[in-house]
Amino acid sequence: MLSKILKKSDCASCRFCCSFRRQSLWETPLFDLETKERLEKKFPSAHFRPVGKNSFTVDLSGGYRTDSPDEEAACPFLDSEKGCVLSAEEKPFDCKIWPLRVVRKSSGGKIFVALTTTCPAVNRLPFSEVQSLVKSGLGGKILSYALSHQDIVKDWRGGFVEIE
Ligand code: SF4
Ligand code: SF4
Incomplete structure (x- = not known):
């Protein structure tokens, strides 16, 4: 993806x-x-x-x-x-969207797409490029999948950057 x-x-x-x-x-x-x-x-x-x-x-x-x-x-x-x-x-959905993740900051809170900043290849790109890919439709598809597969939602932690 x-x-x-x-x-x-x-x-x-x-x-x-x-x-x-x-x-x-x-x-x-x-x-x-x-x-x-x-x-x-x-x-x-x-x-x-x-x-x-x-x-x-x-x-x-x-x-x-x-x-x-x-x-x-x-x-x-x-x-x-x-x-x-x-x-x-x-192949798991988690692997298809890596280094993006679906995260939640608090129990029952809103879910959103975040970037894990540990992929060396994506880290070499301007953040704006990743952001525009997510905001051009990919983020919506990921969130839609997560709504029916809640187990993939991770707890917020350091190292995530919120995108959408
Ligand atoms: S972690 Fe790597 S090897 Fe394992 S299922 Fe995902 S992509 Fe495949
Ligand atoms: S560059 Fe490395 S960390 Fe990033 S997606 Fe490929 S294998 Fe994974």
């Missing part, structure tokens, strides 16, 4: 958003039950844990080898050569 501003070549040399430190596990992508069951058959080594009311995410707890807070565990669907091995249909 962000192909207008994110090049495949940028991601091929990065993969930052497909590996997670322990303190970033709140960011792991969400799957619905049907997709999770399909992926369990296709990738028996992938493990899942429930999140929110109707979703599942990858369980990376067995992926750490040290106690270092800087250690990262890779998503089980990341291939070091090919990148993400999931089809467009299987």
Whole structure:
């Protein structure tokens, strides 16, 4: 969904958003039950844990080898050569919109689209370029999806920049 501003070549040399430190596990992508069951058959080594009311995410707890807070565990669907091995249909919405996120500042409060400022490729762009992409319709589509998939809504935290 962000192909207008994110090049495949940028991601091929990065993969930052497909590996997670322990303190970033709140960011792991969400799957619905049907997709999770399909992926369990296709990738028996992938493990899942429930999140929110109707979703599942990858369980990376067995992926750490040290106690270092800087250690990262890779998503089980990341291939070091090919990148993400999931089809467009299987790929989580979270991953399709990264580094955008749907966030809420307080319980029951309004939801909005925010930018996570940790994607090196998007960080190289003027913020106005990201903002105009979101405001030209993408933000509306993201918010519409989030209204019927509330589990993807994250709590506001430092590092987010509000867009729409
Ligand atoms: S952090 Fe950004 S540049 Fe890196 S792989 Fe993810 S989307 Fe691509
Ligand atoms: S599902 Fe694919 S894009 Fe998403 S974190 Fe895993 S490897 Fe990366």
